[in-house]
Amino acid sequence: MARCAAAPLVVTPPNGAATAAGWRLARRGPVLPAPACVTARPAAASPVPHAASTALVHDVVKAVGVEFVGALAASPYRDYYVLAGAAVGAVVWVKLFDYLAANGTLEQKLSRKLVHTTTGPIFVVTWALFSANPTARLLAAVVPMLNFMRLFAVGTGLLSDPGLVNSVSRSGDRTELLKGPLFYVVTLVAATVLCWRDNPAGLIAVSMMCGGDGLADIVGRRLGRGNPLPYNSAKSVAGSVAMLVGGYGMSYGLISLFCSLGFFACYPPAALYGCLGAIALAATVVESLPINKWVDDNVSVPGVAAALSLVLLPQPAEAAAAAVASAAAAVVPVAAAGVAATAVAAAAAGSVSLSL
Ligand SMILES: Nc1ccn([C@@H]2O[C@H](COP(=O)(O)OP(=O)(O)OP(=O)(O)O)[C@@H](O)[C@H]2O)c(=O)n1
Numbered sequence: 001m002a003r004c005a006a007a008p009l010v011v012t013p014p015n016g017a018a019t020a021a022g023w024r025l026a027r028r029g030p031v032l033p034a035p036a037c038v039t040a041r042p043a044a045a046s047p048v049p050h051a052a053s054t055a056l057v058h059d060v061v062k063a064v065g066v067e068f069v070g071a072l073a074a075s076p077y078r079d080y081y082v083l084a085g086a087a088v089g090a091v092v093w094v095k096l097f098d099y100l101a102a103n104g105t106l107e108q109k110l111s112r113k114l115v116h117t118t119t120g121p122i123f124v125v126t127w128a129l130f131s132a133n134p135t136a137r138l139l140a141a142v143v144p145m146l147n148f149m150r151l152f153a154v155g156t157g158l159l160s161d162p163g164l165v166n167s168v169s170r171s172g173d174r175t176e177l178l179k180g181p182l183f184y185v186v187t188l189v190a191a192t193v194l195c196w197r198d199n200p201a202g203l204i205a206v207s208m209m210c211g212g213d214g215l216a217d218i219v220g221r222r223l224g225r226g227n228p229l230p231y232n233s234a235k236s237v238a239g240s241v242a243m244l245v246g247g248y249g250m251s252y253g254l255i256s257l258f259c260s261l262g263f264f265a266c267y268p269p270a271a272l273y274g275c276l277g278a279i280a281l282a283a284t285v286v287e288s289l290p291i292n293k294w295v296d297d298n299v300s301v302p303g304v305a306a307a308l309s310l311v312l313l314p315q316p317a318e319a320a321a322a323a324v325a326s327a328a329a330a331v332v333p334v335a336a337a338g339v340a341a342t343a344v345a346a347a348a349a350g351s352v353s354l355s356l
C-alpha cells in the first residue's frame with residue numbers, strides 16, 4: 001500500500017533565535033503526518049486482513065494523537081492544560097514510588113532516589129508542551145511552586161501526607177521535607193523562570209542535580225564499598241563516576257531534544273562534548289566534597305553547573321536578547337499566573353486531603 005508522503009505538518013520553533021556565524025539553528029521541528037493521510041486506507045482491499053486491521057488501528061491512534069496535539073496547540077487554554085497535567089502527573093508519579101516502596105518492590109532509599117532522578121527531567125520535558133507566550137514560563141513554574149507548598153505544608157505538619165513523607169524522606173521524619181526536597185523544587189522553579197527553554201543552563205543544572213547526583217547515590221551505595229574518595233570517605237569513586245556519566249548523559253539528551261525542537265541554537269558537536277564534559281566534571285567534584293553540612297547538594301551542584309554553562313555554552317546574543325524581552329513581557333501578566341496558581345493550589349490541596 002502506498003504511503004502518504006504529502007502535506008506534512010511542520011511544528012515551527014516557538015522562539016525566533018537568529019543564526020550566528022558558526023552556529024546552526026534547528027529551525028526544523030518534528031514533522032507530524034497530516035490527519036488527511038489517515039482517512040483513505042481501504043482496509044477491505046488488503047490481502048492480509050489482520051495486517052490491514054493493525055494498520056487501521058495504528059492510523060486511528062496516530063490520527064487521534066495528531067488531533068489531540070493539534071487541538072492542544074490551538075487551544076487558548078493550552079498552558080493551563082499542560083500545567084494541570086504536570087501538577088497531577090507529579091502527584092501520581094510520587095505516589096507510584098510510594099506504592100512500589102510500600103509493597104516491597106523497591107527499597108525505600110532507592111525509591112526516594114528514583115523520585116529525585118526522574119521528576120526533574122520529566123518536568124523539564126513538559127516545558128516543550130507550553131506555548132511561546134511570555135507567561136508560559138511562569139505557568140510552568142507553578143508546578144514546582146505547588147510542590148514547594150505541598151512539601152512545606154507536610155514538612156511543617158500543617159498537612160498530613162504519610163505517602164509523601166515515605167517517598168521523599170530518608171528516615172520517615174517529615175521535617176526532612178524542608179531540606180533536600182524543598183531545595184530541589186526551588187532549583188526547578190529557578191531553572192524554569194531564569195533559563196526556561198531559551199538557554200541550556202537550566203537543562204544542565206537540572207540534569208546534574210537529577211541524572212548526576214541521583215545516580216551517584218544509586219550506584220555509590222551498591223558499588224562504592226571499598227573505593228572511597230581519598231578526601232571524603234563518605235563518597236566513592238564508583239558514585240562519582242556514575243555522577244559524571246549520569247549528569248553528562250542526561251544533559252546531552254535534553255540539550256539534543258530541545259535544540260532539535262528548535263528552542264535554542266544547536267552547538268557544534270565538538271564544543272558541546274568538551275564543554276559538557278567540563279561542566280559535568282566540575283559538578284561531580286562539587287558533589288564529592290564534604291560540604292553538605294553547609295550547602296545542600298541540590299543547591300551547590302545545579303548552581304555550579306548553571307554558572308559554568310552560562311560561561312561555556314552561551315547562546316547567540318540575539319537569542320539572549322529574545323529571552324530577556326520575553327521575560328520582561330512576562331512580568332506584566334504575572335497577576336494572571338498568580339490567580340492560576342491559587343486555583344491549582346486549591347485543587348492540589350484537595351488531592352492531598354483526599355489521600356489522607
Ligand atoms: N559521589 C558519591 C555520592 C554518593 N555516594 C553514596 O551515596 C550515599 C548518599 O550520598 P549523598 O547523596 O551525599 O547522601 P544524602 O545526603 O543522604 O542524600 P541527599 O543528597 O539526597 O540528601 C553515600 O553515603 C554514598 O554511599 C557515593 O558513593 N559517591
Ligand SMILES: C/C(=C\CO)CCC[C@H](C)CCC[C@H](C)CCCC(C)C
Pocket residue numbers: 085086087089090093094112113115116119120122123126143144147151167168169180181184185188298
Ligand atoms: C526526593 C527529592 C529530592 C531529595 O533530594 C525529590 C522531591 C520531588 C518532589 C516531591 C516532587 C517534584 C515534582 C516536580 C516539581 C514536577 C514533576 C512533574 C512530572 C510530570 C512528574
